[in-house]
Amino acid sequence: MSKICDMNAYEPTREPGWFKSSYSDHGNACVEVRFEGENALLRDSKYQGLEEVRPIITVPVVVWSHFLQAAMDNTDSRRAMPGHPAIQHTASGETTITDADGTSLSYTAAEWAAFISGVRAGEFSSARPAA
Template sequence: MNESTTPSNPGWFKASFSSQSSSCVEVRFTEDEVLVRDSKYHGDPAFQPMIAIPAASWHRFLAIATGDATDDDAPLGIPAIEYDASTGHTALRDAVGTILDYTAAEWAAFTAGVGVGEFAIGLT
């Protein structure tokens, strides 16, 4: 991974395609889940909204995010991916109502990173 794309908070990273932007989809792998957050959040870090996706479902989530799969019968724990054609924004919504909203450029950088394997579990 390119060092310029590694945020100062250990473990969090973004796609190399986001390197020119400070706003992006950020991801962090833990033992059992993958955490996703929005780098635009500027409030108290203790309250930063995050969505946790089970590690076992991460590959399926990435396939849905890139359009390589549908969310029909998606495993429990995969957030809904909602695209707003009028704004170009993509939102992730989990089962408890947490929403992360990304601009078209942020989502495009994330999915480009997915396409080249930057978000495969175990690469950080």
């Protein structure tokens, strides 16, 4: 996949510390990640609701690499494994990740492809400190 834009992968999107793949476009639609302490946080940049109830999925850094590998494998995991969310793909190419508490984030095929391209490029390493 070629890059859609030249944006730095680690440039914060709307809030300090949140970043998206360099393969994401400049639009308001992407997987956003933030490392905070011992956790990786995931959210959807398309969210339009109240910030205090914004869905965020937490993945402990100790299982982050397993979550990223499951994401790259492009197979469904219908139940959340301990510490990381379940991943489901639809026939239309959408991907939903759901944690054990039922919090879900849904991404279009293009959003998920940009995220996976960033994962493959090493942009989401847990060694990356929060900005």
